[in-house]
Amino acid sequence: MQINWGIIGCGDVTEKKSGPAFNKVPNSRLVAVMRRDGEKAADYARRHSVGKWYGDSDAMLNDPDINAVYIATPPAFHLPYALAALKIGLHVYVEKPVTLNADEAGQMAAAAKISKAKLTVAHYRRAVPLFIKIKELLDNNSIGEVRTVQMRLWQSRKAPLVAGTESNWRVQPHLSGGGYFHDLAPHQLDLMLYYFGEPEKYHGFSLNQAKLTPADDNVNGQILFKSGITFNGSWCFNVGENEQDDKCEIVGTKGKITFAVFGNYIRLNDELIEFTHPEHIQQPMIEQVVRYFNDERNNPCSAEEAVTLMEIMDAFTNNPNKFNSI
Numbered sequence: 001m002q003i004n005w006g007i008i009g010c011g012d013v014t015e016k017k018s019g020p021a022f023n024k025v026p027n028s029r030l031v032a033v034m035r036r037d038g039e040k041a042a043d044y045a046r047r048h049s050v051g052k053w054y055g056d057s058d059a060m061l062n063d064p065d066i067n068a069v070y071i072a073t074p075p076a077f078h079l080p081y082a083l084a085a086l087k088i089g090l091h092v093y094v095e096k097p098v099t100l101n102a103d104e105a106g107q108m109a110a111a112a113k114i115s116k117a118k119l120t121v122a123h124y125r126r127a128v129p130l131f132i133k134i135k136e137l138l139d140n141n142s143i144g145e146v147r148t149v150q151m152r153l154w155q156s157r158k159a160p161l162v163a164g165t166e167s168n169w170r171v172q173p174h175l176s177g178g179g180y181f182h183d184l185a186p187h188q189l190d191l192m193l194y195y196f197g198e199p200e201k202y203h204g205f206s207l208n209q210a211k212l213t214p215a216d217d218n219v220n221g222q223i224l225f226k227s228g229i230t231f232n233g234s235w236c237f238n239v240g241e242n243e244q245d246d247k248c249e250i251v252g253t254k255g256k257i258t259f260a261v262f263g264n265y266i267r268l269n270d271e272l273i274e275f276t277h278p279e280h281i282q283q284p285m286i287e288q289v290v291r292y293f294n295d296e297r298n299n300p301c302s303a304e305e306a307v308t309l310m311e312i313m314d315a316f317t318n319n320p321n322k323f324n325s326i
Contacts, residue, residue: 002029003027005031009077010040013095014070016279020280021286032060032063033053033054061085069085078108079099086111089115096123096186096306097186099310124281134259147251151234153233153245153246170183186309191261193308199226202223205219206316217238223312255269285301
């Protein structure tokens with residue numbers, strides 16, 4: 001069956017990372033795009049050769065040519081759009097973070113469970129070759145038994161990962177759930193769950209050190225996995241330019257794997273392995289999602305897995321359910 005997509009929220013993330021990939025995957029076609037600003041939706045459709053555009057979500061959801069939606073709005077709108085799509089039987093592929101908090105993620109998971117449609121969360125690094133290679137190294141016991149994982153993401157206010165005005169939606173907690181941590185850490189923490197399985201317990205704290213935005217800019221957290229592996233993470237978005245770092249170290253009994261979640265290399269002990277990412281970095285995941293929607297494989301990232309991730313993020317920020325969807 002061909003999956004005919006409509007995009008809700010055709011903003012920056014859809015320009016290259018995801019949008020063009022929907023027409024490059026077998027049995028997949030991008031039919032329509034929607035944005036509340038109809039002129040911007042029309043402009044996107046024109047530039048990307050998409051046949052239809054909408055300024056109203058209900059109109060697009062009821063387009064008979066569409067059987068799946070990709071939700072790429074700010075997180076505050078993920079839950080209502082997903083619930084509306086699932087209710088009428090449209091498959092859903094929803095961006096990260098899946099919702100503002102774990103409570104909302106649970107609501108989405110419950111709706112997906114009773115819907116005749118399917119839902120996948122866009123933790124797309126699971127399908128990117130670099131991160132698949134790391135899983136292979138772990139599964140092959142390349143560094144022995146894993147003992148601990150140390151992760152650090154420290155960025156200055158001028159870093160490309162956090163570039164933009166101080167008023168952008170990523171640092172408005174009522175729209176994003178928090179700050180840059182909520183935008184970037186889902187990629188990192190999801191990989192930890194993908195690699196190491198279920199957590200036993202987790203805790204952390206966060207604070208707004210620089211007070212440049214309404215969002216906390218320093219987050220710290222620890223996880224004990226049921227396997228006995230420990231994780232320590234530090235996220236700081238107010239360091240000097242010379243102190244920036246993006247590094248994850250997985251330490252085992254026979255060596256370690258080092259990589260940057262937002263980079264293109266793996267270091268296995270003293271061996272450097274470099275990668276070129278796909279032109280559209282979400283394309284491998286979208287291909288898996290299409291196959292899942294067509295009953296050809298299992299779910300590449302379920303709503304239940306995203307609930308666990310959001311529970312960890314809530315614990316790290318001491319901020320469960322402070323904000324709810326618009």
